Amino acid sequence: MVIETNNLTFNFGNQTVVKSLSLQVPAGSIYGFLGPNGAGKTTTIKLLLNLLQTQQGDIKIFGMDFAHNRRDILSQVGSLIEQPAIYGHLTGRENLINRALLLQVPEGRVDEMLALVKLTHAAAKKASNYSLGMKQRLGIALALLSDPKLLMLDEPTNGLDPNGIIEIRELLVRLVRDHGKTVFISSHLLAEIEKMATHVGIINFGEMLFQGPIKDLQSISQPMVQIETDNNVDAANLLTRSGYKVIDVKDECLNVAFESKQSTAKINTLLNQNGYEVYSIHKVQKDLENLFLDITKAPAK
Amino acid sequence: MKGFLLSLRSEFFKSRKTLGFWAAIIMPFAICVLVCWGMYSESERIIKTPALNGMLMWRMYSGAILNVMGFLLPFFIILVAYSVNGIEHKADTWKTLFSLPISKWSVYAAKYFYTMLMIVMCLALFLILTIVTGNLLGMLKPQMKFTEFHMEGALAMVYLKLFLSSLGILSIQFLLSLVWSDFLKPMGIGFIATIGGMICSAMRLTYAYLIPYSHPMMALESLGLRRKKDVKMQMEFYVDLFTKELYVGLVTAVVVFIAGYYIVQRKSVK
DSSP: OOEEEEEEEEEETTEEEEEEEOOEEOTTOEEEEEOOTTSSHHHHHHHHTTSSOOOEEEEEETTBOHHHHHHHHHTTEEEEOSSOOOOTTSBHHHHHHHHHHHHTOOTHHHHHHHHHTTOGGGTTSBGGGSOHHHHHHHHHHHHHTTOOSEEEEESTTTTOOHHHHHHHHHHHHHHHHHHOOEEEEEESOHHHHHTTOSEEEEEETTEEEEEEEHHHHHHTSOEEEEEEESOHHHHHHHHHHTTOOEEEEOSSOEEEEOOOHHHHHHHHHHHHHTTOOEEEEEEEEOOHHHHHHHHHHSOOO | OHHHHHHHHHHHHHHTTSHHHHHHHHHHHHHHHHHHHHHHHTHHHHHTSTTOOHHHHHHHHHHHHHHHHHHHHHHHHHHHHHHHHHHHHHHTOHHHHTTSSSOHHHHHHHHHHHHHHHHHHHHHHHHHHHHHHHHHHHHHOGGGOGGGOOOHHHHHHHHHHHHHHHHHHHHHHHHHHHHOOOTHHHHHHHHHHHHHHHHHHHTTOTTGGGOGGGHHHHHHTTEEEEEOSSSTTOEEEEEOOSOHHHHHHHHHHHHHHHHHHHHHHHOOOO
8 A cells, every 4th residue: 555544643732634535546546536525535634644743543655654664655656735836936857847846857857747737838937927727736746746656636726627637637647647656635525536546435524435436336226216207206205105115206207216137027017007108217327426425425423 | 954955955955035035135125225315315414524534434333233133033034934934834845845755843843944044044144234334434424434444344233133143032932933924923922032132121020021021122232332442542342142041032933943843843744
């Protein structure tokens, strides 16, 4: 595991922001760390970077702890936390040169990074005059400058336009696929993570609600039978009386828990026999977006 | 040590376009040029002063610069200490600095040392420009008798004492600027403490030497005149360097600097 935490807990005063968090981030993965705003994602990332002192539990990055290997760990990590930390009075290029100087990276790498995030044309412009998207791209370039094995990115696509989001996504996928990097990326948007992540951790109120490969998340989604009739409300009542589990009723359709193909056929027959016109009936899987909402809506324990 | 040197280079790279950095260069030039111009424009009146000699001229000239500069020094330290830390507050870069593979000690010490270097640079420029402009006046107006006397050594000692006297204020202001991102807090505290220190020094209060903010003013008063040892009838300026307020200032500087490091080490970057 590249990142491994065990019962990580962190309090701000009386408020527990991270509760017994046990992260498992495998090498070579894109780990999507999901949760609504205020769920504890940024606090977790700051703990993983040793910016916040661990109060309870332990953290291992590349199998090492911060107490004895802080510099070894941080020399292999590139990070972008919240809004990019950029010196506004310096140009984009100077920001990168300054970081290259601190990390002892050759200056040639600065131009590579500028080209990678498509900022070569604005390299001589003061960073304070950059748009939010340009700042975000510069932040990513700063994180990638030392060619780290692990990238920790906190909401890196904030402020980017759709093209920018696609470019960053493709870049991250390429880094993992072609260069064997590991990416730990936080977001509150599942749709964004879904398109690139190999693993997912869902956090809310500081607690891990789900963790595992993204396909496992899909598999825990309960399949349903979606039925469209001429009178959905009455049809739902009939099905409930007949012992079927109706999940929800909308104007356009009703959803019943899927049991089997045979059971679906019986529902169809039952509705026909009782005079309801069935316009459509088919099995559906709850999409990840709804699943994410269901998981994160669960009240805090 | 490597991390310290890298951080120091980075501090220069970052701050070379800031007001704090340029203030350390512009201030000595502006004050020395203004005082020089003032002396030159009043030269005809000054020349007529009875019993005028080179020693008095140098005392008058360097005193004019030192008095302005001694008053401004604490405010300059407040500005520079905030400037070095304010860069990080403004850009929200503490989180980046502390997640680099460089020890927090190196980052902290390099910032402190760099602030100190800016004060050294400023004071060194004052010293050099005082001597250069004084000699320039001597060349332009030989009647002012600047060339008759030399006090470079004594001036160097005054500036050295001013530097050492400023370290207590530097440590305090550096820590305040590190902890608070809001400029008004370190500025407000520093301003009140400086005015208080000046009043205590001017009133010659018994325990004024315990207040670091009064030390620069006290350092200015340490420039004395005595008879030369080997040469009869000749006078020289001297500076009593190691006075009790200097020791208080140095102890304050070291204690606050170390305390600051422990605060930084425990500081969570929120």
